[in-house]
Amino acid sequence: MSQTPSETAGATAAEVDPADAERFAEYAAPERLVSTEWVAAHLDDPQVVVVESDEDVLLYEVGHIPGAVKLDWHTDLNDAVLRDYVSPEALARLLGERGIGRGTTVVLYGDKSNWWATYALWVLSLYGHEDVRIMDGGRDLWIAEGREMTREAPARAAVDYPVVERDDRTLRAFRDDVLAHLGTGPLVDVRSPEEFSGERTTAPAYPEEGALRAGHIPSAQNVPWGKAVREDGTFRSRAELEAIYLDGAGLRAGGDVIAYCRIGERSSHTWFVLTHLLGLEGVRNYDGSWTEWGSLVGVPIVQGAEPGQAPAVRR
Amino acid sequence: MTLTAGLQRAVDDFQAVAEPDRLQLLLEFADELPALPARYAEHPDLLERVAECQSPVFLFVEVDDAVHVHATAPEEAPTTRGFASILAQGLEGATPEEALAVPADMPRLLGLDRAVSPLRLRGMAGMLGRIQRQIRERLAERA
Numbered sequence: 001m002s003q004t005p006s007e008t009a010g011a012t013a014a015e016v017d018p019a020d021a022e023r024f025a026e027y028a029a030p031e032r033l034v035s036t037e038w039v040a041a042h043l044d045d046p047q048v049v050v051v052e053s054d055e056d057v058l059l060y061e062v063g064h065i066p067g068a069v070k071l072d073w074h075t076d077l078n079d080a081v082l083r084d085y086v087s088p089e090a091l092a093r094l095l096g097e098r099g100i101g102r103g104t105t106v107v108l109y110g111d112k113s114n115w116w117a118t119y120a121l122w123v124l125s126l127y128g129h130e131d132v133r134i135m136d137g138g139r140d141l142w143i144a145e146g147r148e149m150t151r152e153a154p155a156r157a158a159v160d161y162p163v164v165e166r167d168d169r170t171l172r173a174f175r176d177d178v179l180a181h182l183g184t185g186p187l188v189d190v191r192s193p194e195e196f197s198g199e200r201t202t203a204p205a206y207p208e209e210g211a212l213r214a215g216h217i218p219s220a221q222n223v224p225w226g227k228a229v230r231e232d233g234t235f236r237s238r239a240e241l242e243a244i245y246l247d248g249a250g251l252r253a254g255g256d257v258i259a260y261c262r263i264g265e266r267s268s269h270t271w272f273v274l275t276h277l278l279g280l281e282g283v284r285n286y287d288g289s290w291t292e293w294g295s296l297v298g299v300p301i302v303q304g305a306e307p308g309q310a311p312a313v314r315r
Numbered sequence: 316m317t318l319t320a321g322l323q324r325a326v327d328d329f330q331a332v333a334e335p336d337r338l339q340l341l342l343e344f345a346d347e348l349p350a351l352p353a354r355y356a357e358h359p360d361l362l363e364r365v366a367e368c369q370s371p372v373f374l375f376v377e378v379d380d381a382v383h384v385h386a387t388a389p390e391e392a393p394t395t396r397g398f399a400s401i402l403a404q405g406l407e408g409a410t411p412e413e414a415l416a417v418p419a420d421m422p423r424l425l426g427l428d429r430a431v432s433p434l435r436l437r438g439m440a441g442m443l444g445r446i447q448r449q450i451r452e453r454l455a456e457r458a
Contacts, residue, residue, distance in 0.1 A: 056370065057431050058393040061342045074432045111391060 014047045014105035014131070024136075026238040028279025032272075033136045033235070034107055036145055042107075043067050049100045049156070052139065053110040053120040063149035065109070065142060069098040069156060073116050073265065077123050085123055085166065092161040095129075099156035102129070102164075109135035109142065113226065113233040115269055122268040122285055126166045134272065137234040144232065171271070173258045173284040175292055178217065179299065183310035185256040187220035188249060190270045191290065195262070196222040198303035210262070211294030215303040217260065219310040221249040225266040228273045241278055253280055260286040260293070319413045322405035322421060329425045337430050345397035347404070351387050362387070363449065365442050370395040372438075376446055378453035382406050382414045384446055394431065398422070398439035402446060411450050419444060 016031055017038045024030035042048045043066055050068040052060045060070040071077065076094055079086050086094065100106060106129060110117035114134055124132045135142070143149065168174075173181070181187070194200050198215035216222070227244050230236055236244070245251050257274060259267040264287025271285045286293075293299060302308030318326065325344075329337050355361055355375055362373035362385075370392030377383040384406050386399035406414050422439040 056392055056394050057435060058338060058342055058345065058397060059391060061338055062345070062390070062393045074434065075430065080429070 014042065014045055017041070027235075027277040029276040032133050032276040034133050035136055036142050036147060039065065039107060039109070039135050039142075040147060045105075048105045048107060049098065050107045050109070050135075051098070051100075051117075051120065053108055053116045054139070055111055055116050059111055059139075061151065063151055066148055066150045066152070067154045067156070068109075069100075069154055071098070071108075071120050073119050077120060085126065088127070088163045088165055091127055091166075092163045096161040097158050099159055100161060101159045102162055104131070104159075106132040107135055108132065109138045111139050113140075113229040113269075114138040115225070115266060118272040119265040119268040122171065122271055125171055126168065127164050128167060137232055140233050171275075171284055173260075173286040175286075175288050175296060175299075177284070178258060178260075178286050178293070181256070181258055182218060182300070185258065186249075186251055187217055188245075188251065188257055188259045188267075188270060188274075189216045189220040189222050190225040190259055190261045190267045191216075191222070192224055193222060193305065195290070196220075197305050198301075210291035213294045213301055215294070215301040216290075216307075217293055218300050218302045218308045220260075220307055221251075222305075222307075223249050223270070225261065225269045228270065228277075235273065235277060238277065241273060245274060245278060251280065254282065255280065256282040256284075258284050258286050260289040262290045263287065264289045317413075317416055317418075318421065318424075319406055319409040319417060321407060321409065322401070322417060325401050325405045326421075326424045329427070334426065334430055337425070337427055341397040341401075341427070341431070342393060344400040344404070345393040348386065348388070348396045348400035349403070351385055355385055355387075363445060365438070365445055372396075372399055372442065374399065374442065374446065374449075376449035376453060378411055378450055378457075380410070381408045382411055382450060383408075386442075394435060395438060398442060401425075402439070402442055406446065411454055414450055415447055417443065417447070 020035050020038050021030060024033045039050060050065055051071050052064045052068045053071045053073060054060060057072050077085060108117040108121050117134055117138060121132050121134060189196050196216045228236055228241060251257055257280060259270045261267040264285055267285050271283055274280045274283045300311045329340055332340055362375050365372045370388055372386060372388040372395045374384060374386040384403040386403050388395040388399055419440060421443060422436045427436060
């Protein structure tokens with residue numbers, strides 16, 4: 001019998017370091033971020049499992065933080081047959097094998113400004129894993145600071161992770177949710193301006209795949225995900241983020257934002273920023289995203305740089 | 316449609332190890348990707364970008380009596396480097412006819428579907444297709 005998230009939460013979380021608490025205090029949920037210093041000081045903490053999650057399936061093997069385990073967004077977190085995340089049973093097996101228990105403090109980091117690390121965080125959040133954090137600056141900052149990397153596989157004993165139901169209603173939006181949302185709530189499209197306007201269906205320099213039509217969902221504001229980070233991969237200050245998302249894109253607290261991109265990975269990054277750094281409530285990630293919307297029959301699409309009007313939709 | 320001797324060796328090597336170890340083998344190939352000869356390193360305009368790959372990978376094919384593939388991809392894209400290295404090593408010294416006879420679905424023979432995913436293997440098929448097109452172009456230039 002599976003358990004709901006609240007029934008299995010518990011176990012003491014790893015301490016928040018006072019220096020980190022001060023550094024991240026300006027964010028809505030400062031406990032969601034840790035610094036590279038914090039990670040370096042907690043490599044032997046039995047309460048903590050450091051997890052690398054990258055775009056490239058082989059990058060972890062090239063070198064990783066000592067003791068860190070690997071979660072691949074594609075081969076580990078996505079079901080091999082269904083277009084969906086792995087089942088509760090598969091997730092329990094996966095995390096247990098990695099030495100992660102329900103009460104473990106999971107610290108995620110990865111390449112490309114934590115793009116894929118935030119995706120993994122969002123998937124773990126669907127499963128209600130309570131204490132999951134991001135190492136600010138990700139893999140590149142750790143390397144830039146000259147910190148230790150290894151190719152050695154970690155020796156971490158497997159533990160039991162409970163079979164927990166996934167909550168697909170709170171943090172996740174499906175296409176029908178987006179249709180119902182049109183004209184009533186804000187949408188944020190975090191893809192590149194070229195994908196938003198309809199010049200192309202994939203990110204610049206990425207392969208063309210998966211969508212039959214180009215453009216964006218009507219009324220969506222275009223805020224490319226990478227705007228949320230600085231050159232060194234760390235998150236921008238709260239004031240800068242507010243200028244981008246609240247003043248710039250007009251998002252508001254309680255606005256029930258739905259974020260999307262191409263397959264829901266870049267929008268996981270924005271979901272993290274809106275939810276945990278700016279503290280907006282009710283933000284959902286539409287992981288079907290453009291590879292679904294751009295191939296659905298009859299749904300409204302707008303091309304060009306302007307958001308466009310949300311049409312009356314036949315339901 | 317047959318593999319070159321070099322590609323057959325690579326396929327045999329991958330098939331000889333268990334699935335989890337195939338990633339390590341791919342990493343070895345990635346580590347072995349030779350640096351570009353200076354004449355290409357100084358002339359990035361000669362290199363063709365492979366648009367099917369997520370990471371920037373550039374390649375150039377020389378044809379004399381045999382085929383020589385030169386490729387470069389960033390250190391932080393080891394999967395792409397590994398694919399490029401398998402193709403560069405596996406096609407090195409083959410005749411143009413042998414290289415053109417390599418079937419388009421050759422990447423599937425490596426047995427990396429589960430370890431790497433078919434999505435990522437598509438990038439390797441894209442590289443192979445571009446290499447074969449460049450071979451045809453080089454042959455046409457000579458004719």
